[in-house]
Amino acid sequence: RVDHDRLWSSLMELGQIGGTEKGGVCRIALTDLDRQGRDLFVRWAKDAGCTIKVDQLGNVFARREGRDPAKPPVMTGSHLDTQPTGGKFDGAYGVMAGLEVLRVLHDSNYVTEAPIEVAVWTNEEGCRFAPAMVASGVFGGAFTLEHALSIKDRDGVTFGEALKQIGYDGKEPVGGRPIGAFFEAHIEQGPILEREKKTIGVVTGAQGQRWYEINWTGMESHAGTTPMEGRRDALVGAAELIVAARTIGNRPNGRSTVGVIDSLPQARNTIPGRVFMTVDFRHPDDAELTKMDAEMRAAAADIARRHGLEVKIEQIWYFPPSPFAKELVDAVRRGAEQAGYPHMDIVSGAGHDACYVNRVAPTAMVFVPCKDGVSHNEIEDASKGDVGAGAQILLQAMVERANA
Amino acid sequence: RVDHDRLWSSLMELGQIGGTEKGGVCRIALTDLDRQGRDLFVRWAKDAGCTIKVDQLGNVFARREGRDPAKPPVMTGSHLDTQPTGGKFDGAYGVMAGLEVLRVLHDSNYVTEAPIEVAVWTNEEGCRFAPAMVASGVFGGAFTLEHALSIKDRDGVTFGEALKQIGYDGKEPVGGRPIGAFFEAHIEQGPILEREKKTIGVVTGAQGQRWYEINWTGMESHAGTTPMEGRRDALVGAAELIVAARTIGNRPNGRSTVGVIDSLPQARNTIPGRVFMTVDFRHPDDAELTKMDAEMRAAAADIARRHGLEVKIEQIWYFPPSPFAKELVDAVRRGAEQAGYPHMDIVSGAGHDACYVNRVAPTAMVFVPCKDGVSHNEIEDASKGDVGAGAQILLQAMVERANA
Ligand SMILES: NC(=O)NCCC(=O)O
Numbered sequence: 001r002v003d004h005d006r007l008w009s010s011l012m013e014l015g016q017i018g019g020t021e022k023g024g025v026c027r028i029a030l031t032d033l034d035r036q037g038r039d040l041f042v043r044w045a046k047d048a049g050c051t052i053k054v055d056q057l058g059n060v061f062a063r064r065e066g067r068d069p070a071k072p073p074v075m076t077g078s079h080l081d082t083q084p085t086g087g088k089f090d091g092a093y094g095v096m097a098g099l100e101v102l103r104v105l106h107d108s109n110y111v112t113e114a115p116i117e118v119a120v121w122t123n124e125e126g127c128r129f130a131p132a133m134v135a136s137g138v139f140g141g142a143f144t145l146e147h148a149l150s151i152k153d154r155d156g157v158t159f160g161e162a163l164k165q166i167g168y169d170g171k172e173p174v175g176g177r178p179i180g181a182f183f184e185a186h187i188e189q190g191p192i193l194e195r196e197k198k199t200i201g202v203v204t205g206a207q208g209q210r211w212y213e214i215n216w217t218g219m220e221s222h223a224g225t226t227p228m229e230g231r232r233d234a235l236v237g238a239a240e241l242i243v244a245a246r247t248i249g250n251r252p253n254g255r256s257t258v259g260v261i262d263s264l265p266q267a268r269n270t271i272p273g274r275v276f277m278t279v280d281f282r283h284p285d286d287a288e289l290t291k292m293d294a295e296m297r298a299a300a301a302d303i304a305r306r307h308g309l310e311v312k313i314e315q316i317w318y319f320p321p322s323p324f325a326k327e328l329v330d331a332v333r334r335g336a337e338q339a340g341y342p343h344m345d346i347v348s349g350a351g352h353d354a355c356y357v358n359r360v361a362p363t364a365m366v367f368v369p370c371k372d373g374v375s376h377n378e379i380e381d382a383s384k385g386d387v388g389a390g391a392q393i394l395l396q397a398m399v400e401r402a403n404a
Numbered sequence: 405r406v407d408h409d410r411l412w413s414s415l416m417e418l419g420q421i422g423g424t425e426k427g428g429v430c431r432i433a434l435t436d437l438d439r440q441g442r443d444l445f446v447r448w449a450k451d452a453g454c455t456i457k458v459d460q461l462g463n464v465f466a467r468r469e470g471r472d473p474a475k476p477p478v479m480t481g482s483h484l485d486t487q488p489t490g491g492k493f494d495g496a497y498g499v500m501a502g503l504e505v506l507r508v509l510h511d512s513n514y515v516t517e518a519p520i521e522v523a524v525w526t527n528e529e530g531c532r533f534a535p536a537m538v539a540s541g542v543f544g545g546a547f548t549l550e551h552a553l554s555i556k557d558r559d560g561v562t563f564g565e566a567l568k569q570i571g572y573d574g575k576e577p578v579g580g581r582p583i584g585a586f587f588e589a590h591i592e593q594g595p596i597l598e599r600e601k602k603t604i605g606v607v608t609g610a611q612g613q614r615w616y617e618i619n620w621t622g623m624e625s626h627a628g629t630t631p632m633e634g635r636r637d638a639l640v641g642a643a644e645l646i647v648a649a650r651t652i653g654n655r656p657n658g659r660s661t662v663g664v665i666d667s668l669p670q671a672r673n674t675i676p677g678r679v680f681m682t683v684d685f686r687h688p689d690d691a692e693l694t695k696m697d698a699e700m701r702a703a704a705a706d707i708a709r710r711h712g713l714e715v716k717i718e719q720i721w722y723f724p725p726s727p728f729a730k731e732l733v734d735a736v737r738r739g740a741e742q743a744g745y746p747h748m749d750i751v752s753g754a755g756h757d758a759c760y761v762n763r764v765a766p767t768a769m770v771f772v773p774c775k776d777g778v779s780h781n782e783i784e785d786a787s788k789g790d791v792g793a794g795a796q797i798l799l800q801a802m803v804e805r806a807n808a
């Protein structure tokens with residue numbers, strides 16, 4: 001019942017906002033391009049008969065009224081911000097799939113019992129304001145509103161300032177109202193569904209994450225005159241930890257990434273005295289994640305001692321492994337079965353807004369395959385048939401739930 | 405005969421221009437602070453009776469006429485630019501010591517046979533425009549004028565543009581005229597003189613250097629969903645090479661430093677796809693430097709293969725070990741002996757403008773100790789007595805040579 005062509009063309013039109021030469025999208029959270037993406041969604045949602053509300057973190061809710069407005073809404077949604085090297089599908093797909101649900105209902109004048117809402121969550125990627133999913137996190141009670149608004153990007157701009165700048169500093173409180181159910185459609189961002197030739201991933205939960213900010217302090221000194229023995233080279237320390245973190249990640253189902261590094265004073269012939277770096281550890285098993293934490297701290301302490309460095313490790317985010325609501329996961333699986341799509345259960349390697357909404361409402365996710373399992377890359381791709389299939393499952397599950 | 409207090413107070417006054425909170429100096433080449441430092445020198449040199457000429461690379465020459473203006477001048481000088489984390493002495497000392505020579509001659513109305521000149525060489529540090537000593541390099545015939553003017557900083561600004569910006573794009577040709585002798589006074593920037601309790605280092609030459617720019621290309625991908633096995637993480641490759649380069653430097657008299665690293669896209673949860681880094685290798689023995697080059701290339705190729713990365717290594721600078729002119733080195737040693745200063749022969753760990761001038765004129769250098777051997781650091785320090793002693797040796801050697 002969903003219109004594959006309409007969904008696809010909306011995705012492609014949205015992908016023009018921040019579109020890159022290589023066919024990707026760079027639409028960083030709370031920039032003017034993010035505003036343009038939001039404006040387009042708002043316009044389309046109004047055309048589909050919705051009313052719009054914006055909360056104090058800029059989360060946007062497009063609402064299609066139900067026969068009983070007092071019933072808690074059945075909600076879907078995702079995010080419109082991207083990575084610096086992002087693609088057209090990560091996040092945007094979940095929002096456009098929700099819009100397609102609204103359009104199908106609008107075109108057929110179908111009114112559900114409970115209201116239907118489509119959410120756009122602010123700053124899901126976490127690459128500008130760390131950690132990820134901070135606005136759905138406040139919605140789900142994981143962080144306070146004040147904390148989220150005060151997070152600074154690398155230039156010192158706060159989330160709150162940037163939000164005001166783009167005019168999406170809404171009045172609604174963040175969360176605190178009953179939600180009947182939440183569904184999120186997303187590309188898998190990994191290689192499993194494609195390899196297993198499945199159209200639908202029935203997401204049972206997301207693996208755990210720990211994010212760190214690490215500061216190394218050594219001593220600037222002359223590259224030509226300072227003997228190797230006495231050096232306190234902060235970049236050598238950081239490099240050894242990058243290698244160690246990689247090794248720590250090399251365990252079954254482990255993931256480890258150093259995504260950001262800043263070295264000072266950035267002079268070819270001065271030994272670096274200060275380095276900032278991040279670490280992103282993931283594992284589906286919380287006990288393993290705890291071991292990874294301990295192993296990294298031990299490695300860093302050893303490196304610091306050997307090189308005469310000071311090291312400060314701050315864990316800025318702990319995201320425990322998050323299983324979704326069984327009855328909603330079952331509903332997604334049943335939907336895929338009934339529609340005849342090849343499907344499998346899958347654990348998400350990425351965090352998603354759904355994981356935080358899951359703390360205040362029953363939640364589930366629908367994955368579709370992406371080309372070569374690649375995401376956070378401009379070449380990210382998916383097929384029209386697969387994204388259409390995911391939206392169809394979403395539509396069925398939401399209507400079923402809204403009429404239950 | 406030199407005035408220790410006057411020399412010291414000029415050094416301290418100059419150190420205010422770009423002075424940092426920690427007592428260091430950040431006066432990057434061809435910035436407005438560099439201009440202010442030059443303006444101050446020019447004023448002081450004029451006050452000491454000199455005429456000023458500026459060449460096409462902004463090298464400044466303050467000239468005190470000799471009894472025979474046709475005689476090739478005896479020259480000294482150094483540089484006024486600093487590292488981002490620079491001190492008050494590196495470079496500035498050699499210029500102020502030259503100024504002190506001019507002032508002593510001026511005050512006593514002493515006229516040498518040959519003219520005396522004090523030079524300020526542009527962009528010695530090489531941290532904004534790589535490589536180091538590029539303007540004295542053109543003077544010495546190591547690079548072309550066009551090459552030097554076209555070098556870009558990390559923001560894409562050329563040397564020529566920056567030079568015009570500060571108004572020091574002079575008319576004089578760069579070099580091509582006879583120089584009778586060149587002397588440069590400098591802090592050692594290393595720990596040897598202090599350890600050996602010597603006031604004067606008789607510099608026999610400078611060790612060799614090779615500077616590299618290395619670009620790694622991998623593939624951006626999602627930190628949470630991309631399995632460790634298939635990753636093409638450019639930052640892991642760079643980190644392994646930083647560790648390998650460090651090991652390569654760990655040989656007798658070897659030096660190895662990675663001073664600059666830039667990783668993209670700088671997102672915590674995206675695997676880095678592109679990394680730029682520099683390597684600075686040094687050794688007094690050219691054969692060892694060649695071995696270090698080969699070892700690094702082998703290490704990089706191995707790393708690239710293991711991680712599915714592309715690596716491009718460009719050697720952007722080769723500076724061979726540079727012995728100074730025996731007769732001038734002997735003159736410095738004799739001067740130290742006669743003045744009764746504890747002294748020793750020493751090889752410079754750093755490159756200096758003198759090394760390039762050495763290619764077109766007999767050249768030598770005078771080192772004085774610096775505190776704890778620390779340079780390229782804001783805490784760089786030296787004693788009034790030592791810097792005065794070095795200037796005294798400079799004065800004697802220059803006058804002796806100018807009257808020879
Ligand atoms: N879906 C997605 O890429 N979310 C960003 C947060 C994460 O890195 O897991």
Ligand SMILES: NC(=O)NCCC(=O)O
Pocket residue numbers: 222223224269494528529530536537593753754755756
């Ligand atoms: N003297 C000095 O620090 N020169 C900079 C060039 C080098 O790193 O050797």
